[in-house]
Amino acid sequence: MARLSYREALNQAMCEEMERDDSIFLMGEEVGHYQGAYKVSQGMLQKFGEKRVIDTPIAECGFVGVGIGAAMTGLRPIIELMTWNFSLVAIDQIVNNAAKIRLMSGGQFKMPVVFRGPGGAAGQLGAQHSQALEYMYANVPGLKVVMPSTPADAKGLLKMAIRDDDPVIFIEGERLYGVQGEVPDGDVVVPLGKADVKREGTDCTIVSWSKMLTVALEAAEVLAKENISVEVVDPRTIKPLDGETIYQSVRKTNRCVVVEEGHGFSNVGAEIVARVQRNCFDDLDAPIERVHRMEIPMPYAANLEAMITPDVPRIIAAVKRVMYLPESKPESKPQSKVE
Template sequence: MPEIQIRHAIRDAMREEMTRDDRVFLMGEEVGHYKGAYKCSEGLLEEFGERRVIDTPIAETGFAGVGIGAAMAGLRPIIEFMTFNFSAVAFDQILNNAAKIHHMTNGQHSVPMVFRGPNAGAHMLGSTHSQAFEPFYAHIPGLIVVAVATPYDAKGLLKTAIRDPNPVIFLESELMYGVKGEVPEEEYLIPFGVADTKRAGDDVTVITWGQGVPVALKAAELAAEQGIECDVIDLRTLRPLDMESVLESVRRTNRAIVLFHGWPYGGVGCEIIAQIQEKAFDHLDAPVLRVCYEDVPMPYAENLENLVLPTPERGLAAIREVSYAR
C-alpha cells in the first residue's frame, strides 16, 4: 500500500469525488491558484478549472452562505476554511442556516455540503488562531462533526462527507498535514459514527480524536513501558458519537481518560464523561479524567504554550492516576 501525507489524502478524496460528480466543487480562500494555504488542493485547479475550484476573497460569512445556498439548489459544495478559527465569523451561517434549513423547511430543502479545514492549536499562533471548534459545532443538532488523524481516515471519511446529504464539519490539523500513512489504491469509504481502536489494551481506556490522537498514542506508549496497557479509541466522528465502542472498552478496563486538544469547560470531553457515568457508572473504578488545554486563552510564548497543551507526559500522569499507580 502506498504511504501518503494527510494533505494528499484530502486532495485525493476531493479529486475522486469531483471526478465522480460534477456537482461537487471546492471554494475558499487560496484554494485555487495558491493551491491551498496548506497545499491540500494542489493540482485541482489545473484539473477541474475555475468553474469548480473557486478562489474567494476574505469573506467567510459570504462564501459559507453561498455554499449553503448552492447546496440547497442542488450542488455539493466543499467549503474550505483556511483555519476553523475563521469559521467564527461564519458561525451564524452554520448555526442558523446550514444546520436548520432541512428542519425549518420541513424537509423541502437539504444542505449537502462539507466545511473543512484545520482546527485547534498549531504552534505559537496566539489565542485567536489556536482554538478548537468541535464543542461549538458538535453542540448543534443538524450537523455532523468529523475529526481525522490519519491519511486513511482522512480520505475515507472525507469521501463519505462529500456524498452525505447533510452539512458536515470536517476538522483537520495544521500540525498533521504532513503525517504519513498507508492508503489503499482502491476506493473505500468510512462510515460516520464508527470509532477506531488505534491501540489495544485492557488496563485504561484513552478516548481521543483529531490532534489528540498522536498525543494519546505516545502517552499509551509511555504507559506500556510502565506496564499499563491502554485501549486508545479514536472517535473519528464527534456527532454522531460511537459511545458503544467507548462503553465496551470502559466495561473492560473500568478506567478512562479523555485526551483532546481544546478547553475543558463545557466541551466534547464533558459529553463523553457524562455519557460514561450515565451508562457505565457501576463499571468505573476511578473518576474519568480529562487531559486537554488549560482553561486559558492560548498564550504565544513557547514556554507558556507548552504548559497549556496536552502532552504525552500529562497523558501518562492521568493514566497513572486512574490506575492508582504509585
C-alpha cells in the same frame, strides 16, 4: 495501499469525488491559484478548472452563505475555511442556516455541504489562531462533526462527508497535514459515526481524536514499557458519537481518560464523560479524568503554549491517577521546543 501524507489523502478524496460527481465543487480563500493555504488543494485548479475550484475574497460569511445556497439548489459544495478560527465570522450562516434548513423546509431542501479546514493549535499562532472549536459545533443540532487523525481516516471520512446529505463540519488537524500513513487505494470509505480502536489494551481506556490522538498513542507506548496496557479509542466522528465502542472498551478496562485539545470547561470530553458515567456506571473503578488545554486563551510564547497543551507526561499522570498508581515522574514541565 500507498503511503501518503494526511494532506495528500484529503486531496485524493476530493479529486476522486469530483471526478465521480460533477455537482461537487471546491470554494474558499486561496484554494485555486495558490493551491491552498496548506496545499491541500494542490493541482485541483489545473485538473478541474475555475468553475469547480473557486477562489473567494476574504469574506467567510459570504462564501459560506454561497455554499449553503448552492447546496440548496442541488450542488454539493466543499467549502474550505483557511482555519476554523475564521469560521466564527460565518457561524451565523452555519448555525442558523446550514444546520436548520432541512428541518425548517420539512425535508424539502437537503444540505449536502462540507465545511472543511484545519483546527487546533499549530505552534505560536496566538490566541486567535489556535482554537479547538469542535465543542461549539457539536452542540448544534443538524450538524455532523468529523475529526480524522490519520491519512487513511482523512480520505475515507472526507469521501463520506461529501456524500452525506447533511452539513458536515470537517475539522482537520493543523499539525497533522505532514503526517504519513498507509492509505487504501481507490474508493475506500470510512463511515461517519464509527469509532476506531487505534490500540488495544486492558488496563485503561483513553479516548482521543485528531492531533491529540497521536500524543495519546505516544503516552500508551511509554506506559507499555511500565507494563500498563492502554486501549486508545478514536471516535473519529464527534457527532454523531459512537458511544457503544467507547462503552465496550470501558467495560473491559474499567477506567477512562479523555484527552482533547480544547479547553477544559464545557468541552467535548464533558459529553463523553457524561455518557460514560451513565452507560458504564457500575463498570467504573475510578473517576474519569479529562486532560485538556488549560483555561486561558492560547499564549503566543512557545514555552507557555507547550505548558497549557496536553502532552505525554500529563496523559501518563492522568492514567496513573485513574489506576491509583503512584506518579513516577513530575507532571509536564514547560518545554521550549514546539513541533
